[in-house]
Amino acid sequence: MAKSRTSLRSGLETADLPRPPKSLGGLSREALLDFLKEMLLSRRFEEAAEEAYAIGKIGGFCHLYIGQEAVGVGAIRAIRPDDYVITAYREHAQAINKGISPRAVMAELFGRSTGCSGGKGGSMHLFDASVNFMGGYAIVGGHVPLAAGFGWAIKYRGEDRVCLCFLGDAAVNQGSFHETLNMAAVWKLPVVYVVENNEYGMGTAYARVSTLPIFERACSYDIPSTAVDGQDVVAVHTAVREYAERARRGEGPSLIEARTYRYKGHSMSDPVHGVYRSKEEVEDRMSHADPIVLLRSRMEAVGLIDQATMDALDNEVRAVVADAVKFADASPVADPSQLYTHVYHSLDVHGRLFLDRMNRSAAKVSEGVGRGVGGGEARGGVGANRKDS
C-alpha cells in the first residue's frame, strides 16, 4: 500500500532503523582525536572559504559542507588509501579527508595554477588521482556510474580495493542511480554508496518528491542497505567499514543512507533559511545534532578529552587553514598557456583538433608543465598538434 507523503515524512524521522548504539565504537583515543581534528579542519576550512567567497576571492558556485562533516570523515577514515573516492560538488572537505592538502584545495577554489586541478576545475571539480580522489562532479547523479566503473576495473584486475561514492538525496531520483545500482548488483561490484541525506536538494525536501526512504530503495536491486545517524561519526565509520570489508570480500555493492543536515544555504547565493526551511528548524538541528559537539561531548563524558586538548586541536587546524588561504592567495593565477592543454591526451600528428581562430592565432602556446598522468600538453596551431604520449 502506498504511503502518503505525510507518513513518509514522519516515517523518516521516527523510523525504527538499525542504528548502532551511540558509542565510541571501541575506537582508540588516538583514532577518535583524529576524527575530531579532521571534522574541525573540515569546518574551519569551509568557514574560510565562505569568507574568501564574500570578498570575491572565490567565484562561481560554491557549496559548503558545514554540518555534514561526520559523513565525510567517518566514511573516508573507514577505507584504505588505495581505495577510490568519488563524489558530487559539495566536496571540499571530502577532498581534504582523502588526502589532498588544504593548500591545493584552497588554491583550486581561488582558481590558481597550484590548485589540485590546476585551476581548471574549481570548487565543484576537485581531483587528485595520486590519492585516489577521483573527483567532484556537478551533474546530479552523473558520477554514480563512474563509481561502478572503478568497481568494474577493480574486479577486472582482481584487486582487493573498493570505491566509496558519495551522493546527495536528490541524486537517488536520477535514472543513472537506478541503472547503476542494478548493474553494480548484477556484477557484484565493490562499491559502497553513501547517500548524504541532508533532507534537501536545493529547496526541495526529499519527502516532497519521493515515496520511500532512501535506504529502502536499494531493496529493488537486492543491495544491502542501512540508515545511520550521519551526525555520528562513529556510526558512519562503523557502517562504512563493515560494508567496505564486505565489498572487499567480493560480496558486492551496498548503500548507506547517512542522515545529516546542511547548516548553510545550498550554495553561497541561498540564504540559510527562508522559503523552504524555517529558522527554527535550522537552529534546532544546529543545537542538537552538531557532529563535532556530539563526538566531543561523548569523549568528554568518558574523560578522553578536556578543554585544553580541544583548544589545541582547534588552534592547530586554524593554523593549517590560515596557511592554506595564504598559500592560495600568493599563488600565481592559471597561466594563459594552459587554456588549450588537457583537452586531449593524444595530440594527433594529423588534422586540426581545435577549430577556433583563437587557438590558431595563439599558435605558439608554450609548453607548460603538466600535472599528473603523462603530463600531455596541447600545442596549438595549424598542423602543430603532436602526439606526445
Added chain:
Amino acid sequence: MRELTYREALSEAMAEEMERDESVFLMGEEVGVYNGAYKVSRGFLDRFGPQRVVDTPISEAGFAGIGIGAAMVGLRPIIEFMTFNFAILALDQILNTAAKTYYMSGGQIPIPIVFRGPTGAALQLAAQHSQAVETQYTHSPGIKVVTPGTPADAKGLLKAAIRDDDPVVVLEGELLYNVKGEVPEGEHIVPLGVAEVKREGSDVSIITHGKMVHVALQAAARLAKDQISAEVLDLRSLRPLDVDAILTTVAKTNRVVYLEEGWPLAGVGAEIVNIIQEEAFDELDAPVLRVTQADVPMPYAKNLEQLAKPSAQRVVDACNRVLYR
C-alpha cells in the same frame, strides 16, 4: 588482397586489439550471447569470455558511465551502442563526463574509451531509428570522431581509435555492414585526422564522410558520363579534421559540394563551408553548396524516405549548379 565485409573488418579490428591488449574489453547490449545486434562481435563471447565481452541491461547512460569510470582508472573499454539513436540517452555521460574530465582534472585523468555503433538511416526504420548524430559529437572539444565508409577504413580507424588515449566516437553505417572491400591483414592503422581522396578529379570536389562516400562515388560516376571530372574527398575523421586535405582539393577544383547524411543547421557541412570561406575564399569559383537530409524527421513511407535522404542525383544536380551548367 583479400576482401572482407565492413562487419568483418570491424570485428577483426576489435579481436586483434583485444588479443594485443588485455585492458581492452567490449561492453554493450546484445554483444555477447546474441553475437551483437549487427553481429559485429560474432564469436567473441566464446573467444574472450564473459569478463571481456559483457552483455548489459538496456541502460545506455549507466553502462556508458561504467565504461568511462573503467577508462578513468586505466582500462580501455569499447562501448557498443546498438545504434547511436539510443546513445542519445547516454549523451550526458559522453558529453559531460568523457569529454570534460581530463580537462577539469587538470590533465590527471585521461579517458581512453571507444563508443561505437551505427548511425544514420537504414531502410524505412522511421524517425527514431534513423538519426545521423555526427554533429552532436563533433561539436564537443574533448571528443574525437571518426566515420569509416569502407571496410579498410573501418578496420584501420577502429584500431587507431582503440589505441587512442582520448574518447573516440566511431560512427558506423547501418547499411554498410555487408559492404565488401579489400582490407589489409594484421597491423593496418588509419591515423585519426587523415582524409583520403577516394576518387581523383579536376572539375568539382565532393567532400563527404561516412556512408555518404558511396553516394558521392555514384554521383561522380554519373558525372563522368557527362565528361565532368569530380573528385571525392572522404574526411574519414571529423575531429581531428584534415583541413589541409580540404584546402588542397578546393585549390584543385575551385568548386565544392558538401554531402552529409545529417540535417543542415549547424551540421558538419556548415563548419566545412565556413573553413573554406575563411581560408580559401579566393580559390572559389562558385558558392559552396550542401546536400543534406531534408530538414525534417525521417518519414517511414518509402517514397517520402527517398525524398528525405541525400541521393546521388541531388549531388549531381548540386555539382552542375556549382559548375553553372
